[in-house]
Amino acid sequence: MGDHDHTAPLPDVVLRVKTLESLLVEKKLVDPEALDALIDLYENQIGPKNGARVVARAWVDPEFKAWLLKDATGAVASFGFASDKGKTLVAVENTPKVHNLVVCTLCSCYPWATLGLPPVWYKSAPYRARAAKEPRSVLHEFGTELDDDVEIRIWDSNAEVRYFVLPERPEGTEGLSEEELVELVTRDAMLGVSKVSAPKGRDA
Amino acid sequence: MTVLKAKDVERVVKLSGSGRIEKDVPPKFKPGDRIVARNFESKGHTRLPRYVRGKRGVVERDHGVYVFPDTNALGGPQNPQHVYNVRFDFREIWGEDAEANAVLHIDLWDDYMEPAE
Known part of the structure; x- marks a missing residue:
C-alpha cells in the first residue's frame, strides 16, 4: 500500500476489490490476518x-x-x-x-x-x-x-x-x-x- | 458462519478439493477403446467442451472414479463414475486444415462418451 498515485482514480477492478474487502472485513465475514496469510502463502511459499x-x-x-x-x-x-x-x-x-x-x-x-x-x-x-x-x-x-x-x-x-x-x-x-x-x-x-x-x- | 482464521490457513489449503472418490464403480471403457464424445446441450453445468462434442477419439488412461460435475455441481446426486484421458486427432476436431502433427488429450467422464461404431 502507499505506492500508488494518489492523484489518479483507481482502476475499477481495484476499487471494486478494495470495497468488497472492506465490507467483508467490516461485517466480520473475513479475517484480515487470514487474508494476509493466504496471500503470503501463495506469493512466497507456493510458486x-x-x-x-x-x-x-x-x-x-x-x-x-x-x-x-x-x-x-x-x-x-x-x-x-x-x-x-x-x-x-x-x-x-x-x-x-x-x-x-x-x-x-x-x-x-x-x-x-x-x-x-x-x-x-x-x-x-x-x-x-x-x-x-x-x-x-x-x-x-x-x-x-x-x-x-x-x-x-x-x-x-x-x-x-x-x-x-x-x-x-x-x-x-x-x-x-x-x-x-x-x-x-x-x-x-x-x-x-x-x-x-x-x-x-x-x-x- | 465460520470465518477462516490466519492460524488455519495452511491446514485448510491442504484439504482435498478434488472430486475424486474411493468408490468401486465399474468402468464403462478401457484404454484403447474407440469412443465418440456425446453431443448434448447442457442446460446447467458441464465439463464437456463443445469443441469435442460428436468427435471420435481413443481412450488412453483411466484416472479413477470422480463425482459427475453435471449433476453434483447443481446440488444433485454425485453420480460417481470413471474419468479417462482421451486422445483426439487434430483433423478430427478441426478438419482438413488443422495444424499438422498435433493431438488433443482431454479428460472425459463415462457419461460424456459412447462407443464408436
Missing part, C-alpha cells in the same frame, strides 16, 4: 520453484523420473509442498519428438500447488481458444519453434486432473548439480510454451 525442484530431481534421478511419469500425484507429494487442492497430478514428458502444451479451455484450471499462481495470459480467452486449435502459432509467439516432425500434444485440464510438463534437460548441463538445475527451470517451460535454456556460455 514455480516447487515445480522446478520436481523437474530437476527427475533430470538427475531416473528412478524418481519413472515414478513421476507413472504417478505424479505421489511423486510430487513426496516433496511435502503446501498443496492446495489435493488434485490428481499428471506429468507429461517432452522429448526430441514430442512437445506437450497445457491449457484449460473451460476456465483456468492450473496446478497451483506445483506452479503457484497462474499467469494472466494462461487465463486469457485468446490463449485458451488458440492453444487447443493453433498451438504452433501460439508457440511461435512465445518464441518456441518446433520442427514439423515433432508431435504436439495439447493437454486440456478441463476436468479433475492437473497437467504439467517435464521439459527436456538442455544440452550442456551435464556438469550442473540438482540445485543449479532448479534455477534453470521456468514456469513457462512447465506449461510447455517454452523450452529450458542452458545457462549462457554452457551451450553445447
Whole structure:
C-alpha cells in the first residue's frame, strides 16, 4: 500500500476489490490476518520453484523420473509442498519428438500447488481458444519453434486432473548439480510454451 | 458462519478439493477403446467442451472414479463414475486444415462418451 498515485482514480477492478474487502472485513465475514496469510502463502511459499525442484530431481534421478511419469500425484507429494487442492497430478514428458502444451479451455484450471499462481495470459480467452486449435502459432509467439516432425500434444485440464510438463534437460548441463538445475527451470517451460535454456556460455 | 482464521490457513489449503472418490464403480471403457464424445446441450453445468462434442477419439488412461460435475455441481446426486484421458486427432476436431502433427488429450467422464461404431 502507499505506492500508488494518489492523484489518479483507481482502476475499477481495484476499487471494486478494495470495497468488497472492506465490507467483508467490516461485517466480520473475513479475517484480515487470514487474508494476509493466504496471500503470503501463495506469493512466497507456493510458486514455480516447487515445480522446478520436481523437474530437476527427475533430470538427475531416473528412478524418481519413472515414478513421476507413472504417478505424479505421489511423486510430487513426496516433496511435502503446501498443496492446495489435493488434485490428481499428471506429468507429461517432452522429448526430441514430442512437445506437450497445457491449457484449460473451460476456465483456468492450473496446478497451483506445483506452479503457484497462474499467469494472466494462461487465463486469457485468446490463449485458451488458440492453444487447443493453433498451438504452433501460439508457440511461435512465445518464441518456441518446433520442427514439423515433432508431435504436439495439447493437454486440456478441463476436468479433475492437473497437467504439467517435464521439459527436456538442455544440452550442456551435464556438469550442473540438482540445485543449479532448479534455477534453470521456468514456469513457462512447465506449461510447455517454452523450452529450458542452458545457462549462457554452457551451450553445447 | 465460520470465518477462516490466519492460524488455519495452511491446514485448510491442504484439504482435498478434488472430486475424486474411493468408490468401486465399474468402468464403462478401457484404454484403447474407440469412443465418440456425446453431443448434448447442457442446460446447467458441464465439463464437456463443445469443441469435442460428436468427435471420435481413443481412450488412453483411466484416472479413477470422480463425482459427475453435471449433476453434483447443481446440488444433485454425485453420480460417481470413471474419468479417462482421451486422445483426439487434430483433423478430427478441426478438419482438413488443422495444424499438422498435433493431438488433443482431454479428460472425459463415462457419461460424456459412447462407443464408436
